[in-house]
Amino acid sequence: MHASKHRLAAAALWLAQATTLLGAAELKPETLQAWTAYARATESRIAGELASGDRFLGLDFQGPGAAAPERTALSAGKIPVARLETHDPNGSKLPVPAGMVHHWRGAVLIPGVDLAFVLARVSDPVSEEIGQEDVLQSRILERGPEYLRLYLKLRRSKLVSVVYNTEHEIRYRRQAEGRAWSSSKAVRIREVENPGSPGEQERPEGQDRGFLWRLNSYWRYQQVDGGVIVECESISLSRSVPPVLDPLVRPLVDMVARESMERTLLALRGRLLRRYNVRKVESTRSFTKEGS
DSSP states (O other): OHHHHHHHHHHHHHHHHHHHHHOOEEOOHHHHHHHHHHHHHHHHHHHHHHTOSSOOSGGGGGOHHHHHHHHHHHHTTOOOEEEOOOBOTTSOBOOOTTEEEEEEEEEEEEETOOHHHHHHHHTSOHHHHTTSTTEEEEEEEEEETTEEEEEEEEEEOSSSOEEEEEEEEEEEEEETTTEEEEEEEEEEEEEEESTTSTTOEEOOTTEEOOSOSEEEEEEEEEEETTEEEEEEEEEEEEEOOOGGGHHHHHHHHHHHHHHHHHHHHHHHHHHHHHHHHHHHHHHHHHHHHHHO
8 A cells, every 4th residue: 555655656746747848738629529529418417317306416326236335425424436437328438639538526415404504605605715725716706596607716736736717607506305406617717827926827728738628517415314415526628648648647637636526525514514503603692692
């Protein structure tokens, strides 16, 4: 185990140095077209799952043999994470020329809370998100019924440190029987050069280092005994790497993506529980004052 960790650490250091030699990448039209096809196929499958009456969470559509252990892990406070891949109607892979799609799903149980509380908090994320490790700045650009347009300045610091100015369109929908879902699509992603300095500027879209070209996330919220399960399915697009590097790069990218999903859901649980406890204290104080 320790030897494996040392090898991964050495490989990560080598990759961080190697990426400086890769230079700029170009988002090609065929890459974007393939990404669009992948995202549409993913969303079609998700829409079918959401319309199902007996199941709701994505983890429940992988069969009881796999779903039951994940639900047990959730009840124990763990955060199960799985790598996914969307296929075409014939079951074949969807190729993405000159690009890599990263597709992951994770879930977390927020104990002791109700769905209304969770939805109220996630639909007003600014105050909550500013303190998150990967979010440097955050503000709401536009708000409508079940809709947000959100600005996030993101920092990715695993393997290579990169900062992005991003804008996201987020839509929320509530279903019956303690179920709700939302989707978030990054409609603007710009890599930032020299962040935090007088020379800070954005690189042109698709003319950057290619570490993050597209990002969608699909969330599901389900009320269960003991709290609310929050599930996130994320797909993102980055540049491809030379085939000779793929056996080395893939494990590192997967490791970083898994850790990122775990960190995101862990942070969400922490923020929601802190806010929930604050609300309980405030309610107790208000009740005490009224009764005195």
